[in-house]
Amino acid sequence: MKKFWLSNIAATGMLLLSAVVTAQQKNEFSVKQAVDYAMKNATQVKNALLDVKVQEQVNRQITAAAYPQVNASTGFTHYPNVAVQSLPNFIGPATYQVLIDEAVKNGAGNTITFPSGGFGNIQAQFGVPWTANVGVDVNQLLFDGQVFIGLMARGAVLDYYKKTAEVTQEQIKANVMKIYYQLVVGKSQLASLDANISRFEKLLNDTRQIYKNGFAEKLDVDKVMVQLNNIKTEKEKVVNSLSAGNSGLKFLLGMPQKEELVLSDTLSEAELKDNILNGTYDYKDRKEFQLLTVAEKLGSYNIRRYKLSKLPTVAAFGSYSKNAQRSAFNFFNKDEWFTTSLVGVKISMPLFDGFKKNALIQQSRYELQKTQNSITQLKQNIDYDVEQSRIKMTSVLLTMDNQKQNTELAEKVYNSTKLKYEQGLGNNQEIYNAQTELKVAQTNYYSSLYDAITAKIDWLKAAGKL
Known part of the structure; x- marks a missing residue:
């Protein structure tokens, strides 16, 4: 009975553990899926889209001004207590006038006349x-001129907030792609470190065997051990960096930290070199340019609004x-x-307001000029960004090719040096030097690989093709 009870507890515990494991959602994303997830869950994007909805309601308020209220x-x-008012006695004079006209006499036999002290006041309640x-x-x-312009500008204002949301989405997309590929490159670097660790573990075993046979010193074994430990330490740093980067990407995506994020895409040189630096670009493709164009239109509406405010x-x-x-x-x-x-x-009809409306009109003109100046500057920035990204892209692709060749050569040198060492024709120092050169070449290659993908993202963004 006791065994049955304990087995039930164990089974229940396994079910609960299974439920906890199942509750941790696993998300395996390509870079496109990561971007799509961010477009739905990133706080900045959600707030930008909410701004659009807020403006839709503001537009309804503007429309409401044209409807009957x-x-x-x-x-x-x-x-x-009904209010009491004190009034001049208007009844007494009329009554006395009738008595006087009829020559009525008082009790003393004298003819009635108007009282010398007047008739005074009477109190009366008016109301119920x-x-x-x-x-x-x-x-x-x-x-109303201002309401009329407001109705005309509704679409432009809404479009302004939509373009603002698109600018935010593009910024989030670029950041997601850069961090995503940074982690992809980091995973490739981690794989190279694992390969280096395997090489040195084999080298350590070989050196120990040579030492046992009396053809190497204990110092040689220790040197290999130091190198192996250094590579393991470097791997641990890369693992921690990837973990931190993964958490950072979750935060950017708007994903709960408790959920698991797995990156499914890889990065190839052919993909980096595909469809780049070809064709022309158009200012209108840039989201920022579209936003400023709408802002210019709104500036024109603002001037018209203040002009029409002078009308009745x-x-x-x-x-x-x-x-x-x-x-x-x-x-x-x-x-x-x-x-x-x-x-x-x-x-x-407005007659005089101390020239306030004239000042508002002139202020709006200055604001419009500022927007037009910003458009001119943005065109210059786009030209500069595109040219710089082209130069950088050309440079990093050349660097990437050179670093790849260096890595292949360094690996050949290492393998040849290791073979000479195993045949007793070399020494440990040559092995260390070859391994160091290989590690430097690999690090430089992965660095150039990440530089290439970020340069491509920057070029696509500069050209409005991201």
Whole structure:
């Protein structure tokens, strides 16, 4: 029974462990898949796309200004104490005038006359304790120059945010590709280090055997061991660097760190040399140029907006309401409600604002000139970027070819030196020198390989072809 209970616990533990392992999602991406993932999950891209959605709602607000604005209202008011007003006594004079006209005498037999002290004031309440009203107001903007331009500029403003998002996407794409290929090159370098470790492990075994046979010194064995340890240490550094780079790529992609990221693409020299430095380029292919072109259009709209703000604004309005007055709260009986309605047109004409609008127009012109200057500068930057990337690309490809030849030659030298050593025709120092030259050649080759891919990415971005 106890064994059965323990076996159940073990089985349950294995299931839980399996669930944990399964929960760690594995993502095996090519560079294209990595870019696609970043376009959906990178925070910068998501925020840029949200800016587009925000502007869509702002455009709806601008459109709403051209529609009728309809508002309904209702209310009840109770006056616990109706306001009292003091008024000149207008009843007394009329009454006395009638008595005087009729020659009426007072109790003393004298004819009645106006009092010498006047008639004073009387107090009266105007209104009832309960009032109610319900109504509808309608306002329709007929003409407003700024709203008119705002409606025209909606598409351009939205396009501006879309182009901004595209610029952000292109920057993220370039960074993802550079880090991705940096890790790919690092993996190739790691494979070379593993091969070097295998060579030195074999060399260490051979040297030990030679030492046992009395044809080598203990110092020779120790030197090989030092070299082997150095290569293992270098491998550990590369492994740590690849791990850090993998985490950095996850962060750039917007991928949770707990998920596994595996890179499936490789990098070949033929791929680097394919479809590069051929054909012309067009400024309009650059996302930044497209963005500034839209900004220039918006600058023109801004000038027109301030010019039209000098024109009158015209709006129509109407109102329909009913109100009731009661001595008690009985508005829902059949007593009468009184109707009030009106329609009208309001024209507002700006006469003088201290030349504020003129200043705004001139300011907008200066801003437009700045944008046009930025376009001119961007063209120069594009020409410079393309030319520099071409020069760099040509240089790094030549360097890559040379370093590849150096690596092949260094490997041949190492193999020949090792063979001489095994045949007793060489010494350990020659082996060390050959290995050092091979390692330097390999390091330079992988460095040139990464320089080549980054140069190609920079050229494609400069030419607007990324």
